[in-house]
Amino acid sequence: MKVPEHRSLKEKQRLEREELILQVAQDVVLEKGYRDTSMDEIAARVGIAKGTLYLHFAKKEDLMFAFFEREMQKILQAIEQQPVAAEMSAQAKLESIVSIMHKDPSGKRANLLFILFNSEDFKIALQQKSLDTLQRISDKVMAYLEEGKARGEFDPDIPTGILLNSFFSVLSPRSHRRLFQEEGYTREEVMFCVQKIFFRGIAKRSS
Amino acid sequence: MKVPEHRSLKEKQRLEREELILQVAQDVVLEKGYRDTSMDEIAARVGIAKGTLYLHFAKKEDLMFAFFEREMQKILQAIEQQPVAAEMSAQAKLESIVSIMHKDPSGKRANLLFILFNSEDFKIALQQKSLDTLQRISDKVMAYLEEGKARGEFDPDIPTGILLNSFFSVLSPRSHRRLFQEEGYTREEVMFCVQKIFFRGIAKRSS
Amino acid sequence: MKVPEHRSLKEKQRLEREELILQVAQDVVLEKGYRDTSMDEIAARVGIAKGTLYLHFAKKEDLMFAFFEREMQKILQAIEQQPVAAEMSAQAKLESIVSIMHKDPSGKRANLLFILFNSEDFKIALQQKSLDTLQRISDKVMAYLEEGKARGEFDPDIPTGILLNSFFSVLSPRSHRRLFQEEGYTREEVMFCVQKIFFRGIAKRSS
Amino acid sequence: MKVPEHRSLKEKQRLEREELILQVAQDVVLEKGYRDTSMDEIAARVGIAKGTLYLHFAKKEDLMFAFFEREMQKILQAIEQQPVAAEMSAQAKLESIVSIMHKDPSGKRANLLFILFNSEDFKIALQQKSLDTLQRISDKVMAYLEEGKARGEFDPDIPTGILLNSFFSVLSPRSHRRLFQEEGYTREEVMFCVQKIFFRGIAKRSS
DNA sequence: TATGAATGAGGTTTCATTCAT
DNA sequence: CATGAATGAAACCTCATTCAT
Numbered sequence: 001m002k003v004p005e006h007r008s009l010k011e012k013q014r015l016e017r018e019e020l021i022l023q024v025a026q027d028v029v030l031e032k033g034y035r036d037t038s039m040d041e042i043a044a045r046v047g048i049a050k051g052t053l054y055l056h057f058a059k060k061e062d063l064m065f066a067f068f069e070r071e072m073q074k075i076l077q078a079i080e081q082q083p084v085a086a087e088m089s090a091q092a093k094l095e096s097i098v099s100i101m102h103k104d105p106s107g108k109r110a111n112l113l114f115i116l117f118n119s120e121d122f123k124i125a126l127q128q129k130s131l132d133t134l135q136r137i138s139d140k141v142m143a144y145l146e147e148g149k150a151r152g153e154f155d156p157d158i159p160t161g162i163l164l165n166s167f168f169s170v171l172s173p174r175s176h177r178r179l180f181q182e183e184g185y186t187r188e189e190v191m192f193c194v195q196k197i198f199f200r201g202i203a204k205r206s207s
Numbered sequence: 208m209k210v211p212e213h214r215s216l217k218e219k220q221r222l223e224r225e226e227l228i229l230q231v232a233q234d235v236v237l238e239k240g241y242r243d244t245s246m247d248e249i250a251a252r253v254g255i256a257k258g259t260l261y262l263h264f265a266k267k268e269d270l271m272f273a274f275f276e277r278e279m280q281k282i283l284q285a286i287e288q289q290p291v292a293a294e295m296s297a298q299a300k301l302e303s304i305v306s307i308m309h310k311d312p313s314g315k316r317a318n319l320l321f322i323l324f325n326s327e328d329f330k331i332a333l334q335q336k337s338l339d340t341l342q343r344i345s346d347k348v349m350a351y352l353e354e355g356k357a358r359g360e361f362d363p364d365i366p367t368g369i370l371l372n373s374f375f376s377v378l379s380p381r382s383h384r385r386l387f388q389e390e391g392y393t394r395e396e397v398m399f400c401v402q403k404i405f406f407r408g409i410a411k412r413s414s
Numbered sequence: 415m416k417v418p419e420h421r422s423l424k425e426k427q428r429l430e431r432e433e434l435i436l437q438v439a440q441d442v443v444l445e446k447g448y449r450d451t452s453m454d455e456i457a458a459r460v461g462i463a464k465g466t467l468y469l470h471f472a473k474k475e476d477l478m479f480a481f482f483e484r485e486m487q488k489i490l491q492a493i494e495q496q497p498v499a500a501e502m503s504a505q506a507k508l509e510s511i512v513s514i515m516h517k518d519p520s521g522k523r524a525n526l527l528f529i530l531f532n533s534e535d536f537k538i539a540l541q542q543k544s545l546d547t548l549q550r551i552s553d554k555v556m557a558y559l560e561e562g563k564a565r566g567e568f569d570p571d572i573p574t575g576i577l578l579n580s581f582f583s584v585l586s587p588r589s590h591r592r593l594f595q596e597e598g599y600t601r602e603e604v605m606f607c608v609q610k611i612f613f614r615g616i617a618k619r620s621s
Numbered sequence: 622m623k624v625p626e627h628r629s630l631k632e633k634q635r636l637e638r639e640e641l642i643l644q645v646a647q648d649v650v651l652e653k654g655y656r657d658t659s660m661d662e663i664a665a666r667v668g669i670a671k672g673t674l675y676l677h678f679a680k681k682e683d684l685m686f687a688f689f690e691r692e693m694q695k696i697l698q699a700i701e702q703q704p705v706a707a708e709m710s711a712q713a714k715l716e717s718i719v720s721i722m723h724k725d726p727s728g729k730r731a732n733l734l735f736i737l738f739n740s741e742d743f744k745i746a747l748q749q750k751s752l753d754t755l756q757r758i759s760d761k762v763m764a765y766l767e768e769g770k771a772r773g774e775f776d777p778d779i780p781t782g783i784l785l786n787s788f789f790s791v792l793s794p795r796s797h798r799r800l801f802q803e804e805g806y807t808r809e810e811v812m813f814c815v816q817k818i819f820f821r822g823i824a825k826r827s828s
Numbered sequence: 829t830a831t832g833a834a835t836g837a838g839g840t841t842t843c844a845t846t847c848a849t
Numbered sequence: 850c851a852t853g854a855a856t857g858a859a860a861c862c863t864c865a866t867t868c869a870t
Contacts, residue, residue, distance in 0.1 A: 049853055054845070162397055169383075196408070200407060201403070201407045201409075246860080259834050453865060465829095575804055597782055611787055675842080681839090835864105837864100839862085
């Protein structure tokens with residue numbers, strides 16, 4: 001109020017630190033899972049006091065939700081910035097979305113989303129927040145699925161809601177993770193096959 | 208000691224109680240997840256003292272593992288008792304397995320297995336036990352998948368390991384649960400579509 | 415009251431079992447210490463139900479106290495049955511008592527008494543019971559100590575109470591146990607030296 | 622962080638509290654023994670929450686070990702700071718050690734050490750820690766015992782290991798405690814007599 | 829009388845959250 | 850703002866003791 005520039009500098013620092021916290025939290029969650037990630041450890045790794053953590057995020061849930069939301073935002077932005085040629089097939093568009101979700105710089109995104117999605121604690125928290133960004137991603141995918149049906153690419157007999165769910169099942173590395181972590185398949189190989197199964201599976205029969 | 212009937216009566220009561228405990232544990236796990244299921248709460252809901260719980264299951268892990276194993280046994284037995292005509296297609300055989308896994312009286316089985324499978328704590332416990340039953344179910348499915356490939360039903364270009372994983376993905380109600388719990392689809396409809404996607408997706412292309 | 419013979423038969427069986435329980439309790443206490451000896455384990459080793467244990471001894475403390483008392487009784491009897499020649503020196507008489515306390519058939523007595531004497535729980539229980547037998551043993555030793563003083567064997571300047579305590583210190587295998595369990599001394603060697611120190615230490619100076 | 626005085630003030634308070642905890646723990650252990658000393662009770666008596674206790678000592682064992690080690694350190698330092706004239710007899714040196722061990726401000730030290738030494742649980746914990754301080758005290762005593770033998774003060778026929786044990790037996794107030802707590806002897810009187818017995822007992826006979 | 833299933837108080841330890849400095 | 854010590858609820862597990870059969 002007195003010195004706006006100062007205020008915004010502070011604000012910038014604040015955001016930078018928030019970003020750092022989220023990064024660290026992500027790492028820890030990936031290592032230890034949701035429940036075994038303690039606020040103590042996050043604070044320690046960031047190099048701040050536990051109390052400071054609570055200045056940024058009032059609850060553990062809030063922190064967790066924040067980086068979930070951030071990932072979603074990134075995905076949404078990437079999807080929206082993706083150049084989409086009009087004549088591109090619906091399948092190609094959806095494949096590009098899958099590709100976005102699996103190809104983050106750190107390569108951790110999909111695992112992270114999976115962990116959060118399957119953490120009981122987190123689910124409960126999630127239901128109480130608005131899922132706006134998630135909804136928008138979902139809408140985008142749904143739009144492509146319906147476009148594909150309209151174009152005759154996808155089987156119109158399968159309800160779009162079910163298609164949507166199956167799409168996100170394909171995406172989530174679920175047990176796929178095991179395939180390249182323990183059974184020696186490459187990530188690319190697995191994703192290629194899984195997408196193949198999915199898109200063939202939903203294709204309109206050429207009859 | 209003297210009277211066999213007496214002994215077996217006690218034993219019967221014991222088994223009944225054990226069954227009750229497992230039922231309750233199942234419910235709580237379904238509601239709250241593995242970690243948030245406390246021995247206290249299970250005992251309270253069963254209506255017994257905490258100590259009594261420990262007479263039946265020496266550790267939380269043991270209790271959890273017990274009903275996991277029990278479900279697996281039921282599934283394995285059902286699979287093995289299923290009459291399998293020699294000329295039945297591999298797909299039909301696999302469909303019957305899916306059907307078994309999804310048709311338990313309570314309708315909770317698949318969710319439960321999914322929760323346990325994705326609980327970090329439980330995984331660790333699981334690795335220290337023999338996974339015999341689980342392995343045998345898995346072997347059965349794998350055998351059918353390879354039979355299907357040999358018969359020209361399934362695409363031989365997709366590694367069987369990946370097929371196997373995808374099969375269990377289809378099975379696990381993961382987000383499917385949402386479809387009939389919140390979005391108004393019937394369980395049958397969802398399973399029908401999901402299986403359709405899967406089997407079309409892995410079918411050998413008619414050249 | 416109706417059938418005395420029967421009654422006494424029952425009574426005899428009862429005592430036999432009580433003896434067995436005490437034997438087993440002794441073994442377990444020697445193996446695990448006072449606190450880590452559970453009523454469950456005693457019952458299991460005796461081959462009776464836990465409830466039966468409580469028909470004989472209403473509290474854990476009572477059981478423990480019972481075999482403490484029993485050992486004391488044995489010691490007292492052995493002491494009183496010991497033929498004591500009038501002209502025997504006081505030192506010789508005391509040495510024979512030490513010998514009795516250390517030479518029980520099982521060779522466990524001294525350790526056991528030591529464990530009990532140093533168990534906090536037991537001490538408290540002990541204080542609430544009459545220590546009759548213990549007192550009588552103590553009186554016997556005290557009498558010999560005073561006899562020794564009167565005869566000019568022991569130093570009359572050391573109060574008999576202190577001598578008494580030191581005597582029981584010498585007896586108790588305390589850390590002596592370590593000497594032959596971990597350091598390779600023989601039990602006899604240790605006892606010989608320790609008694610030597612004690613009796614020389616309390617001897618009247620020949621000046 | 623910025624102000625050293627501030628840091629050291631906090632540190633000082635922390636140490637003071639730690640000291641208080643150790644004091645209280647000592648009292649409780651003296652009253653109830655090792656096993657019956659609960660973290661709850663210690664916290665309650667100190668007037669802090671249970672969790673706070675765990676900020677200072679991560680395990681019950683650690684707390685117990687901490688004050689054991691602290692006492693040992695105090696004793697070792699006192700021994701090493703003791704001015705030792707070269708011509709002093711070995712007996713005089715050992716007497717000064719006994720005196721140190723028995724003359725702590727609270728007068729509880731020896732009892733405490735004895736309780737800990739005879740607690741099964743503590744022994745196990747002790748074996749996993751380095752016994753450095755304990756060993757050094759023990760070495761010092763042993764050196765004096767051997768010096769005494771060499772000088773012709775002590776009986777060379779008694780193995781030094783046995784002498785060492787007997788020395789610590791004399792020190793430990795074992796049942797001595799009873800003498801001045803219940804029987805009206807003074808501490809000094811008891812210690813005087815007990816040392817007299819010990820040193821006479823181990824003296825070389827003037828032949 | 830004998831049984832052993834049932835009880836529940838009590839013990840240790842963890843960790844999200846608060847708050848005085 | 851930042852700190853981190855303090856809190857206390859809650860989790861798992863044990864075991865002496867009771868009591869219906």
